[in-house]
Amino acid sequence: MKLGTFTVVLGDMSLDKACEFLSSNGVQTVEIGCGGYPGRAHCDPDILLNDEKELDKFKNTIKNHNLEISALSCHGNMVHPVKEIADKFDEDLTKAILLAEKLGISIVNTFSGCPGGSPEDKMPNWVTCSWPEDYMKILDYQWNEILIPYWKKKVAFAKQHGVNKFALEMHPGFCVYNTSTLLKLRAAVGPEIGANFDPSHLIWQGMDPCASIRELGKAGAIFHFHAKDTKIDKYNTAVNGVLDTGHYGNEMNRSWVFRAVGYGNGEEYWKAIISELRMAGYDHALSIEHEDSLMSGKEGLVKAISFLKNVLIYEARGEMFWA
Numbered sequence: 001m002k003l004g005t006f007t008v009v010l011g012d013m014s015l016d017k018a019c020e021f022l023s024s025n026g027v028q029t030v031e032i033g034c035g036g037y038p039g040r041a042h043c044d045p046d047i048l049l050n051d052e053k054e055l056d057k058f059k060n061t062i063k064n065h066n067l068e069i070s071a072l073s074c075h076g077n078m079v080h081p082v083k084e085i086a087d088k089f090d091e092d093l094t095k096a097i098l099l100a101e102k103l104g105i106s107i108v109n110t111f112s113g114c115p116g117g118s119p120e121d122k123m124p125n126w127v128t129c130s131w132p133e134d135y136m137k138i139l140d141y142q143w144n145e146i147l148i149p150y151w152k153k154k155v156a157f158a159k160q161h162g163v164n165k166f167a168l169e170m171h172p173g174f175c176v177y178n179t180s181t182l183l184k185l186r187a188a189v190g191p192e193i194g195a196n197f198d199p200s201h202l203i204w205q206g207m208d209p210c211a212s213i214r215e216l217g218k219a220g221a222i223f224h225f226h227a228k229d230t231k232i233d234k235y236n237t238a239v240n241g242v243l244d245t246g247h248y249g250n251e252m253n254r255s256w257v258f259r260a261v262g263y264g265n266g267e268e269y270w271k272a273i274i275s276e277l278r279m280a281g282y283d284h285a286l287s288i289e290h291e292d293s294l295m296s297g298k299e300g301l302v303k304a305i306s307f308l309k310n311v312l313i314y315e316a317r318g319e320m321f322w323a
Helices: 015-024 052-064 083-103 134-159 179-189 199-203 209-218 234-240 267-279 297-311
Strands: 002-006 029-033 068-073 107-110 165-168 193-197 222-227 229-232 256-259 285-288
Touching: 002 068, 002 297, 015 029, 015 052, 029 285, 068 083, 068 222, 068 285, 083 107, 083 134, 107 222, 134 165, 134 179, 165 222, 179 193, 179 209, 193 209, 199 209, 199 229, 209 222, 209 267, 267 297, 285 297
Parallel strands: 002 029, 002 285, 029 068, 068 107, 107 165, 165 193, 193 222, 222 285
Antiparallel strands: 229 256
């Protein structure tokens, strides 16, 4: 496994300075945002797809700091019910695929997306219950008329350009938000659909990341990993449950908040996750994503790097000489 970072946290730095900082702190891989919600601070496909000199400069900047790209990230809602919004996200994803081809990268991270509840809707509709029956009709429309056809078409396009792994972040608010919904889309579309596994979104839903890793690992469906933590506030959760729509900055009253790795759960918890990843055959990056509202981006990143260095398994397992 390799220690990585999602570079959006250092978006106020140039790519060269960000890579210098990360490399000097022992980071081995970078996950680069190139459109959609992550933005283009370090990677603008409109430039890199049309200027070979800039593309070479981009590649050399990363190489000169002894870093590798773990994935390109272009999170968005490509099936948004407003066509203009969906088309913009889809355009960004298409450009990410074409750039990945030029860079020799096979993994693109994104979201599954979430359509409206009917052709007339103007806002996404995330269904969280099965009754009344209206919700089951919404799910049938979303999956069978919008989501599955979209991803079948996008996967076919991506395979023509050397991208064979869409790493979907299981994120509430989108159709793929837990283990079963990821496997449902994978079964309908193909093995090119897998997870950008982010424990933070599973923890607050009440899931055990290790159990999810084991289930997805059996299917070979873990393509990338986000190292991010969540702290559950047991008092607020006891009163209001975990479906919290309060602002992330209102930490005192929220049921849960995102934290830097180690500040939501301790070493034993994260060592179990790392070990489960090893058993699942995952040997790629653990990419730190900083979204901790209680500390600055740089401090949260440094603390996460320090924490993960002590729990990450870097080397191949070797032979069991004692067995």
